[in-house]
Amino acid sequence: MTPRPDRASLVGYADGDEPIDVEQAEAALVEHYPRLARLAYLVLPPAPTRGRRVLAAHAVVQRALPRRPGPAAVLPAQRGADPAVDPGYALMRLRVLRAALAGRRRLLPPAPLPLVWGLRLFPRSGGADELALDQALSALSGPARAAFVLRDLERLSVQETRRVLEAAGVADAQAALSEADGAVLPAGSRDRALLESVEFDPCALQARPTDLIRRRQNGRAALAAGAAVLVCGALLGLPGQGWGPYGAAAPPYARNAAAEAALDPGRLAVSSATAWKTAARPDFSAWPARGDRTGDRALLRRALAVWARPGARVPVTATPGTPVGPAAGPPRLLFAGVVDHAVVVLFHDGLRVVRYAEATDGQGRGDGSGASLDFARTDDATADSAGLLVVNRTEANVRYLTAPWVTSVRLVDLLKPDAAGQSVAVGADGLTAPVPAPRTTESCTRWSALRVGGQLDGQPGGVPGGRSAGELLTDLGELTPARLTYGPPGSPGAVSGAAGRTAWARTACQLPALRSQGVRTVNTWRFAEQPLPGGAGVASWLCTRAETWRGAGGGALAQFQAPAPSGQPYATGSVTARADGGTACGPREPRVLSGVLWKSTGGRWWLLAAGSDRITSITASGGVRGHAAGRLLAVPAAAGAHADLKGTVTGGGMVRALR
16 A cells, blocks of 8 residues: 655645645646646736736745645545546645735735846736736626636636635635626636736746836946945955856865766767767767867866856756756767857756856856856657757857758748748758747747758668658757657657648647747647538647656647638637646547537537547537537537536547546
8 A cells, every 4th residue: 555645744635535745735836837827816906017916926826835744724625527637736726826815905025035126027918808808807806806717717617616715715705706707808708718818927928127217316326335345345256367177166065986077078978970870779879079179178177067066156947857966977978169159068968968058268257157057858869859959049049959860951930831941051060050949929920940851770760761751840948849740649740741731830829838848749630620510611620739858747738720711821720728737638548529619600609529539429518508429519509608528438438628
């Protein structure tokens, strides 16, 4: 039997009897942080400024995490809810809700650090519908806002919403529900689309300066008062010779054999130029060392030292789930050289790719600034996911280091599936010419990707005995670009045919939501086609799943792609459902069911639903009732109606709609 956690470490119970410890709550916070922050932002009362409300939302989520084990709280039983709901997330949602509701009675004090003088942060602006929804929510009481968000964003039933409100300390949950029902809301507010827009996302922020005239006046006064102190501090704090032999590293902290070996540039592992041809698996461990500074011992020593013990002023970034500690032994050198206006060193230690960068003169300021360190997890990589590494970013461009088996790179626009793209020059050292990075603007008029072909000689990850069809890779803001695929979850493949290119043309604008999430692959596949009522054409149903390098933290979304309007042959599809974590739309759970309210050209509303090929019937209940044999359903509905969908599966069993 699995031992129950020590009661001293418990912070809550799920469904009244499942224990939740501090580690579960921490994991839920990390995995669902954007979702919890959005919930807090929507429930909090209107602040004097949107920026103050953003800070308050993040403070609510951060302070909701249990700091120490305490008396176990009892979560409201989620009767009838999806059994796959994470108990840790349910606990964190309850704690966030309590704190946000308490915020209406007392203003949350600001966190003391970090502070940036003269900077304002606020969410991106939405359209007229988002503004109307924000005004409508501002007019509600705190409990009513919480009821609205739990029901329409979290998709809880009325009974579940009432239980969560009562657990959060709302005195009259029924009154809060009634007030939420009576709110005058714009169209689309209850189908989750507006609530999930960037207007209400406190994690997608814009930065602007404060009042520059007032700041300049204050700055002059502060400068005059503290000039003597600053000069003395600078003279005392700066060393006379810039960086020492270990660059921006902090003082050494260990003197054991393994640590010393990892810091010795003379013991770096280096593969030969042809090692990939005979490697059992052509991944990053088969890359040779390239670049014009591979013999620079001083540079390599600085890079290894900063990796082992980065100074306080060295910025360090890492993809989610990637450890940032020193190497366990001598790592492998992949690249060392000048790229644009920086000197870049790339290492690989079997688990991670590590990028070190410094100024081209090899000297930094005494405070340790001027160097940077980036980590990306790459364990279990294969040839199709180890074809490129980001070496440098300059403004809107990216430069990549190609794998030794790569023979061609083409820049393509995913939104133009019929275009062949343009060839990208690759130097003898494997560096590509600068290529434009994907634009993450709201208009989404272009999405750059790279078509990478290479001689793989029958190795895993390519076509046996010949050239690959050309993998499609795109930059999601990390060292390792994500691989895009098309096909059923059990056998996804390269995006090569017209169907795959068209599907990605109508899906690419959903990719910004995956930036900086440690995504390894993104697969999309069409699980159903549905004739629309009234002869309006045929719609496609697609499911898109992102897998991460760390395994956890993936997600799926279902799309409804109606016939494209005239002049927009590749219009982005409508997201009908989104699931964070879990196994939906993947090889472990290929069954999928989703639905949408659709308005015909004649002005009539319909509930449309579709399932994957193992679903034999679909039943709708709640605000819309209907049943259909097979895996397609179309029944008349009222605008804004809510429906619960269930499907039966071949061989017995039931599947609920993706949520």
